[in-house]
Amino acid sequence: MKKLKFPEGFLWGTAISSYQVEGNNKNTDWWRWEQEGKIETKSGLASDYYNRFKSDHDLLQQLGCNTFRLSVEWARLQPEKDKFDQKEFKHYKEVLGDLKKRGLHVQLSLWWWVSPDWFTKKYGFHHQKASDLFANYAQKVVDELGEFVDMYQVFNEPMVPLGQGYLGKVFPPGFMNPWKFFRAAAGVAESYKKAYEIIKKKYPNVPVGMSYLYNWYESENLGFVVKIINRVSKWFRVDLIDGKIKDKLDFMAVQYYRLGRIKFDWKNIRMDSKNQIYFGIRVEDNKQNLMGWITYPDGIYKVLKEVAKERNLPIYITENGVPTDVGIDDQERIDFIKDHLKFIHQAIEEGVDVRGYNHWSLMDNFEWLYGFEPRFGLVEVDFETQKRTPRRSFYEYAKICQSNELEIEE
Ligand code: BGC
Numbered sequence: 038m039k040k041l042k043f044p045e046g047f048l049w050g051t052a053i054s055s056y057q058v059e060g061n062n063k064n065t066d067w068w069r070w071e072q073e074g075k076i077e078t079k080s081g082l083a084s085d086y087y088n089r090f091k092s093d094h095d096l097l098q099q100l101g102c103n104t105f106r107l108s109v110e111w112a113r114l115q116p117e118k119d120k121f122d123q124k125e126f127k128h129y130k131e132v133l134g135d136l137k138k139r140g141l142h143v144q145l146s147l148w149w150w151v152s153p154d155w156f157t158k159k160y161g162f163h164h165q166k167a168s169d170l171f172a173n174y175a176q177k178v179v180d181e182l183g184e185f186v187d188m189y190q191v192f193n194e195p196m197v198p199l200g201q202g203y204l205g206k207v208f209p210p211g212f213m214n215p216w217k218f219f220r221a222a223a224g225v226a227e228s229y230k231k232a233y234e235i236i237k238k239k240y241p242n243v244p245v246g247m248s249y250l251y252n253w254y255e256s257e258n259l260g261f262v263v264k265i266i267n268r269v270s271k272w273f274r275v276d277l278i279d280g281k282i283k284d285k286l287d288f289m290a291v292q293y294y295r296l297g298r299i300k301f302d303w304k305n306i307r308m309d310s311k312n313q314i315y316f317g318i319r320v321e322d323n324k325q326n327l328m329g330w331i332t333y334p335d336g337i338y339k340v341l342k343e344v345a346k347e348r349n350l351p352i353y354i355t356e357n358g359v360p361t362d363v364g365i366d367d368q369e370r371i372d373f374i375k376d377h378l379k380f381i382h383q384a385i386e387e388g389v390d391v392r393g394y395n396h397w398s399l400m401d402n403f404e405w406l407y408g409f410e411p412r413f414g415l416v417e418v419d420f421e422t423q424k425r426t427p428r429r430s431f432y433e434y435a436k437i438c439q440s441n442e443l444e445i446e447e
Contacts, residue, residue, distance in 0.1 A: 041382045041443045048393030049438035050104035054149040057402040058086035064112035066157035066209040078408025102438040108146035112153035126181045133185035144188045150198040162224035163217040171228035190248040190290045191232045195225045205310035226281035233285040248290035248355045249275045253336030256299040292356035296333030327411045328360045338380035345389040358397030360411030370430040
């Protein structure tokens, strides 16, 4: 056996997002989307974190990691354009205060794919007033909740919902409109910049950033267009927004899940983003995996090297995880975690400044278009009874967090 030590002060954590775990997020565009029958499964009570956060935080303590990443739901805090809900601010004060009481470093997102319904109906990020409206909300969050936050990723992976909602029609607002898409990307960047200034004004030492979906992409049967496709895909996921906010980022937040093996398929010249088909460009499925994802630990090393080369900023891996079937014995997740950490460690040894790792997710939750089937949790949730049961991976990950090292076979 060999022990791989991680740098002192390394942040070990897990992550959740408000809409995916809280339940009953009724004033949102997603809730309306579900009621209109636009997706198969409704989020409903989700993992009922809204009511169970204290006992879920007990689990966090048992896990023994030193950080936790979560989001607040804009629509709860501002259910109408001209109304903030103090009751909900009080709720989040309790949630965040409880995390601080337990000695956890808190990472917060202000927007995780979901907007208040009033915002989407009348404005949306493509609207010229969007960034002022978002800034107004951000200011209020910073004033009321800022004392509990150690680090912000203001937006979580905005390009995924913008692609799905402005080009793919499968997320709200349900457009297929490139013009609006580009305006919305600009609107998110503008909103981010304003939020950055607001946070920095009050808390100059708190790091602020934006999380990006990286993954690793390779293309087959495409000859010389391979390079172009990879470049366009990276531009879409990262550079389009990053290019507009570069000077207002204190770190890079990398989210890595899988290998995207891209193929060109003449038979599928259509747009079907749920099945990952983009006008003939298809991301290949892994039949063994519930969401068709290909596990590829080497990719996280490649991504980290690339980010380090391009940007001279500290790196936090803010999400990394794997969808599995229901069950407590999740050897697949244990292998996934260890294999990825091995590569992360290698990158650190080679000088890449990685400062933290959050596993997605603490517990099973509502996986957007895929409903409740894919299980990403270290903790299993029985969605009938809301009973929590830590999986084997929970205990394995706990050992790593608590010892700050990974034991591997030589
Ligand atoms: C998102 C999560 C999602 C996870 C798995 C991440 O990119 O931030 O909301 O559950 O991917 O699909």
